[in-house]
Amino acid sequence: MGAGKSSLVLRFVKGQFLEFQESKIGAAFFSSTVSVNNSTVKFEIWDTAGQERYHSLAPMYYRGAAAAIIVYDITSPDSFARAKKWVQELQKQGNPNMVMALAGNKADLEDKRKVTAEEARLYAQENGLFFTETSAKTAVNVNVIFYEIGKFHCFVCFILLLPLFLIFSFQRHMEQ
Numbered sequence: 001m002g003a004g005k006s007s008l009v010l011r012f013v014k015g016q017f018l019e020f021q022e023s024k025i026g027a028a029f030f031s032s033t034v035s036v037n038n039s040t041v042k043f044e045i046w047d048t049a050g051q052e053r054y055h056s057l058a059p060m061y062y063r064g065a066a067a068a069i070i071v072y073d074i075t076s077p078d079s080f081a082r083a084k085k086w087v088q089e090l091q092k093q094g095n096p097n098m099v100m101a102l103a104g105n106k107a108d109l110e111d112k113r114k115v116t117a118e119e120a121r122l123y124a125q126e127n128g129l130f131f132t133e134t135s136a137k138t139a140v141n142v143n144v145i146f147y148e149i150g151k152f153h154c155f156v157c158f159i160l161l162l163p164l165f166l167i168f169s170f171q172r173h174m175e176q
């Protein structure tokens, strides 16, 4: 099951949550304009297929990317391992100025947790990533992670959500 990339985008862009999200085959595009620190930021988001068989398509999206959100599921150690692989790949192949954030999603499923927040926080610190746990279901920290990224960039930026992943671009305009 996916880590919740599409769900995070749906929550961020439309404020909704679906118990049964369709798995992505191609990539879906979303855009959303929000106010961050007195600036208007236009996020342009590519939500792409997370399954391994679509891995080869990823560089097409992340090459120009200025920001990435790597998403794992706190109930799945396997998804955390895959998130780390994506971080490595982006560090090697992505834009060197790319802002990266790590999101431990499904934080509402505390009773099924298999990845501790400490473990992920430490990993994020070591790799210079912004880290937070999120829940697309309850909306916890969903805006926080997008706003954190929005703070960094002016003009066109791209964001990805991996391992099961997603790309955005956003533009920032000074508010009048």
Ligand SMILES: Nc1nc2c(ncn2[C@@H]2O[C@H](COP(=O)(O)OP(=O)(O)OP(=O)(O)O)[C@@H](O)[C@H]2O)c(=O)[nH]1
Pocket (backbone or CB within 6 Å): 001, 002, 003, 004, 005, 006, 007, 008, 018, 019, 020, 021, 022, 023, 024, 048, 049, 050, 051, 105, 106, 107, 108, 109, 134, 135, 136, 137, 138, 164, 165
């Ligand atoms: N409890 C809970 N379920 C979630 C959360 N986010 C997503 N889900 C569920 O997890 C499943 C997968 O979510 P998706 O958003 O499709 O995951 P994805 O990463 O886009 O998956 P792919 O497109 O297949 O790569 C769906 O059934 C969602 O309803 C969350 O924060 N909490």
Ligand SMILES: [Mg+2]
Pocket (backbone or CB within 6 Å): 002, 005, 006, 007, 022, 023, 024, 047, 048, 049, 050
């Ligand atoms: Mg999806």
